[in-house]
């Protein structure tokens with residue numbers, strides 16, 4: 001039995017209690033809001049970029065422990081990363097949360113702390129909670145995203161980027 005399979009990992013509870021990068025960015029940024037009406041999660045993600053890198057990121061809003069912890073871990077994981085790697089990470093998280101089996105050691109190593117979210121895959125109703133921040137970030141990365149506009153996504157409108 002893989003200990004990481006439990007839904008509420010210590011690291012998740014800690015991030016829910018003390019979310020990282022919580023608030024608003026003062027610099028020019030892209031923003032997307034995400035809503036998950038099934039659980040009542042509602043957060044917005046702001047991302048600043050320079051060159052081909054995420055230079056700063058923040059999120060704010062209300063959500064359950066899984067939603068907030070996932071968004072908090074996300075901001076830590078992507079800050080300073082090249083945009084191409086951030087896109088790969090979003091895809092890797094989507095895979096982690098929707099796959100049938102647990103990730104292997106190599107995948108776990110690549111994901112680092114984010115691997116703590118793997119237990120979510122066995123709780124289908126919570127997958128949208130865990131993906132909400134990532135889907136909002138995905139929206140921020142789209143070329144069509146306006147720097148000053150807020151794109152809003154919802155888990156219940158059949159949005160392509162949320163497939164749970």
Ligand SMILES: [Zn+2]
Pocket residue numbers: 036039040041063064065066067128129130
């Ligand atoms: Zn939730």
